[in-house]
Amino acid sequence: MKKNATPPGWIDSLIDRLAPDEFAEEIRGDLYELFCSDLDQKGISAARRRYVFNGLGFLAKSFFWKRQPRHHTNPFTMLSSYFKMARRSLMAYKGNTVINVLGLVVGIASALVIATVIRYELSFDSFHSDADRIYRMVRCSLPELAANKRSNCRTGISYPVPDAVKAETTGLVEIVSMQYFEDVFVEVPDKSGNIVSRFREERGCVMVEPSFFKIFDFKGTGFRWIAGNPDKALEEPLSVVLTRSLAEKYFPGGNAMGMILKMEREADCKVTGIIEDLPPNTDLPFTVLVSYATLRMGRGDRMNNDWGGVNDEHHTYVKLAPGITPREMEKRIARVHQSHTPKDLYEGRHYLLQPLRDLHFDTRFNNYNGRTISRETILAITLVGLFLLLTAAINYINLATAQSVMRAKEIGLRKVMGSTRKTLVLQLFTETFVVVLIAGVIALVIAELMLINFQSLLNVTLRGFNFTDPFTLLSLLAIVLVVTLFAGIYPSMVMSGFNPVVAMKNRFATEKIGGFSLRKVLVVAQFTITQMLVVGTFLVVAQMRYFQNADMGFDKEAVVTMPLPGKADPHKFQVMEDQLRSQAFVADVAFSSTLPSGVRRNRSATDVGREDATTSKDYVVYEYQSIDPSYIDLYKIRLLAGRGIGLQDSAGENVLINKKLAQRLRLGTPEEAVGEVLKASWGKQFTVVGVIDDFYSNSMKEGADNMLLVTDPGKFDYVSVKLAIGEGQGSMQEAVKQMEKIWTAAYPEHIFSYEFFDENIRAFYVQEEKYAQLFQLFSLIFLLIGCLGLYGLITFVVNRKGKEVALRKVLGATVSNILLMFSREYVQLIVLSFLIAVPVAYYAVNSWLSNFANHITLQWWLFAVPGLLVLTIALLVVISKSMRTANANPVDKLKYE
Template sequence: MIQFKFIFRKLWRDRFFTFLKIIGLAIGVAVCLVIFKIVNYEFSFDKNHPDKENIYQLVNWSYTGTEKHGFGGVQSAVGEFVDQTFPEIEEVVPLNRKYFEYLSIEKPNGETYRNEDPKNIQSTVSDYFEMVTYTWLAGDKKTALLYPNQVVLTQSRAEAYFGKVSVDKMIGKTIHYDNTPFTVTGVVADLEFPSSFEGKEFVPITNEEKTEANWFSFNSDYNLFVKLKPNQKDRLLKVLDQKYEDMIPESWKSADRKTAYSLLPLSEKHFSQDFNSGVYSANKKMMFGLIGIGVFILLMASINYINLSTAQIPYRNKEIGIRRTLGAKSGQLKKGFLYETLIITVLALVLAVPMMIGFESFYADFMPPRISEYSAVLPISLFVVGLLLVLTVLTGLYPAYLINKVKVSEVLKSQGAGRLSIGNLNIRKTMIVFQFVIAQVFVIGAFVIAAQIDYMITTDLGFDKDAVVTIKLPYKSYQNADVDPFLFKEALKKHPEIRQVSLGHTPMNDMYWGNNLVRITDSGETTLNMNFKYVDPDYLDFFGIEVLAGRAPQLRDTLESVFINEAARKGLGFLSNEEAIGKAMKGPSEKTVAIQGVINDFYQTDLHIPKEPLSLMITTERNMLNGFSIKLPLASSAWKKTLGILEKEWKTYYPNAPFAYEFYDSEIKNLYESDMRQSQMINLATIITIILGCLGLIGLVTLTAFQRTKEIGIRKVLGSSISGIILLLSKDYLKLIGLAILISIPIAWWAMNKWLENFAYRITIEWWMFLLTGIATILIALLAVSYRAIKAAIVNPVKSLRTE
């Protein structure tokens, strides 16, 4: 107890350095805790499912030339085919996403509970509850989905609908999905671990879903899981591949294009983003990147502590000498220093907790969805204990070792303890360089990522997106979905404030229709699978899309015309844009269409993906057109009035549908959400590494000034200026930072070039980027040390010379 009192008195006496040590370690620990929570959550997905090693999702790969694309959905006919053809497979579980406009529940008090667009509703079979082992709170899993219009609810969803009543009383209750009544036949406990099975309400597979013989369209809403033995996999895939080949038309078959089924193990599903089919998934590379960031930041915090502790040894030399003179053994000195380190680490941990909570609140979008629903007390507790021990040993052993290397005779003369090296290698300087190498790599990375995101957002996309708002067409039966959208369009065109209106899929988004376009020639057919967008005749003019050959769309093009981009023209084998005009094609549903125009290649998804073949089909069919695009006045000051006009007309034609618009350039930015998250992550890591590096510099400059107090006083008496003293105290550290910047350049260049390989269209890393970020880092470091250096430089030299 006496030793701990002594440690606390000493820490309070040196409170400036104690603060620097605690705040540095706290930042590192807080970052590690947040990263551990995220990584532990992501890697916990699907780990607790019994027999998970035998559960697979049926997926498919599409091969086109040297490219391949994965897709998690299957055709509607596959589930029933597998069930009938492979009776030996233990479980065949279709899991289809269901959509309802609303659900309603009549309450005993006469009120009606209503939920618009209910989520996480799936149609499946009873075997689903054999494959995924829920705890049944009420009902029988063998009969709960045996008949039509039954529904099984998870506990959280049941309580949301019926309140905190006994689950037995929920059985037999009625829920209206749209206008169809369903009876509650079961309630299951929510899964207590993260899972790729996100369903909250389960209804039986309908006869229409079972008997639909569609082998042509792969649909992300249709998912199929099987539980099988290893020796059953090859035969299943072989039979399915042959069945698909037999069912598709000859015009779809091509030597350079192939579709093949595959089995995705459940244990790999969460990190297989090609096959997520709308289910939340994670990027494994990003997880390893987070782990790397956590390790580097923890190392920086530890180095910060070690540097400050070893630099304080000359400052504490008399204390060490007196204790050794009074009989303190080496082991006691080492143990005392480790106790001191442990206390500082515990205090840092206490401070790290509110930092972690603040981070999670401030960067809520960075945290995985639903992470708060699952308890991780045990793994986090074990991680904290392990982190506490590792930090204590990592940061305490080396300074404790150095204390015992100091000779008593030299210590009492304030000599010898300041030179800490192994041979010619100064360890403290090496650690400073290491810190700033990491920091500078993050600085360069943050700059390059920001530049790439800016390039993606500001580059010419091949169409006009400025001052454009989009409004989705109402699709619910009770929201006037039957109103002809062209009536609303004509009403808007009467207002001079509205420059233009168009209907159809916007040029750049993450939604598209895929289909084939077949070129018919005397020598055979050339089939090209491509994206299709359905638009009205004003679309090209509205978005300023250039017609390179042929003519612009007209209303009569709704019958037998198609407009293609240059990539599609090349893919179909035409040597020039003009050659393609007027040529007959076999389009969707085997309908013959003619190419009326060739348009420029504009970006359709994002800059990760090369510009792909595209067909524009002109249509007036309401179910093919998903929304309005409206051009506001060029002057933003007039937008409020124009939006008011839009809302007024909307309520005239769609009184029962909510008026909701979005600026199109914001929609485009949303396509880069993953890149924005990476940028956010690197920016935060950059700020933290710079702070940690500067905290260490502040402490080291302060100690250097203390050790050279008399020298500074003598220099000032002899005429040195304040700027000269500041340079004296700072130049060695600035040289080390300069060396760190030089070392970091090839590392950062390699890392950022690897990152940029993910983009089909990207910036070029230029030499001035390294120069600019290097100057910025040096200036930040100079600002960090200048205060302490100036404070030491302006001290009265008489006072300095009287200091012992």
């Protein structure tokens, strides 16, 4: 045969890929014999042409052979064999198996919990019939909802609007109005009228129209009417419908239907219906439903005439007719609004429609449930779940490819004994599947325990895993299959591709197995994800601390606030104040219509302008507060110019305004603003007697509001007490007990309640704090998985380099040299992952911070500290495993050589 005369290599590759494994080698042998014969007789060109022609012919015949196998095998027997070999292999390498299972358990359990949380959040109010045609009316200062920021969007609707829209427009199937109330005082009398029990319902009380249950049917949630007529139960004034749990609470062991409840010591309401408790995944979490006709009876003509006043707790929902778009209905509502309001009010207020499915996710608006979650947060949590699975799979890939060095002889022997690449791949995939399946089953149990902690952490109601629930089973099956595929494909392809001759001689170096550079890439990817989350969590926690410690413009420490009963007698205020001031633990006392800030407080807003205001552009929205003379001093609100408000100003004509309102009205400096006359949108005039510094009546997430403060004792709803708890002045508990005695003496028929003002402020950030805690937990989980993988890799490396370390020590290497040898490479990889993670974390956190009016400045040390933390933990893992080998006697390793 001529020198360098070889057949076309591509035809051999084609045969290897397409021909059955049992025939490929035989075909190539026959082709090569024919090629040699043709080469001697016909020359190189003809021999190559015939080689291609004959190869394609053999290949075509091989397909026929494949369709007509010479023998049949039982696939179940082979599968059983694969599982047996997988069990033996896993037991032979117990250390790696345990590490792999632990990493996968943590990753899969976390992913299952996250999937459950996401499913719960996405299910809010999705069960109502025709939910895609249900909308909430909201008001905005601009005509485009999507362009507005939170400060320009509110939920309150003027009382006359719903009735006018219903009467003057078409295209609505139903419309319902409702007003929510907090801290409602409920008394239960006996048949003689004597009060037998009292309750304070902090949440869940609403006045609602009968059409509520026509729009919201809670279909598929188990909701039903236990007693009462759904069409008539809420028609008459002073009618009330209770949930089952409230009916049992008020009338234990008895029938609540027809019984009387006294609401706020004024309205005697008759129980006309009982319903099942509403599901937890609704933003309409009502327990006491009073007829809306009761509100109409109380407000009288103002329900039809007050087009300017708004209350953020007065919500309206509509159900559109099929074919009617929300934009079309908004135009019809605008025409109704325009026909009933003056031009300046119409131009500054736009009623828009918000889809019901967006209520739970639109953080610009409040809802009756008290919590929203942005879709961005849901996406972030979903990505965390996927990344957890990814890092757990990376652990498996790294350890499996590293372990393949020890399995080289096993794989080579199987190939020599006749195993094809396909059977080896199936066997190795089976091993991966077994590990992932074991981890999945254990993870399901762990996830059940984790759900309990997640419920308290996120303040949500999550059902445990139902092992017959299709969602649970499909989720687990999907996770097991995806992780098996991702984690198993690369190690199985690497090990099944071993050359049997080289494998039998065990001449593989660690660096050559599967490409050591790939394992470096996987380690970098794993720790990049980990450090992104750790750095991001550190920055989120820093922002939360900023919120809690920032100066809001008033003193929130050591202040106890107590709500006053509805329509409390102002004459009792002075008596209560004198008694409180006589206590040694009291530093100051103040009465007000609301509190300077906080989640739980009253809010009133309207428009005001300069004395010469003529158009809507001349007016600005401000928050109204009624205060007593001690309010400014107790909360240490800074007075910039003028004087405070005294009892002589109780007519409500002399007012304090804040610096921001003075600037918005172009009143000049605080000193120049004193003495200016302002005009409300309804015509009343005010004289500015003082200007105070801005303070945050909302959270620090938003900017300071325009404020106007007056004195009107008839509108006081809160009493604030500044404590002076110190040495010799008693404990906090004793102070609260004494305040309760004084309060109860003034209002013996009511239930005493109190709250520390700083806790009310902290409630602004409860959602962010909970998710900060959640991401802290995820950061620990990522670190745990990463360190497990790192521990497995360094264990393998230490075992493989035992003799090398012994030789180095004989030649003079110190323990420090040995530790440096093992740790240098991992330090480099973790530093590289940090450099990749920082820009991503910076972009994500900076985008999140841009949603807040006040936030931290991203400085270099905020990134360096968590980066050093991760590096330190990783180094401790590497050193803790390397130290034993570094300190070992080299004779123990070399004496057998």
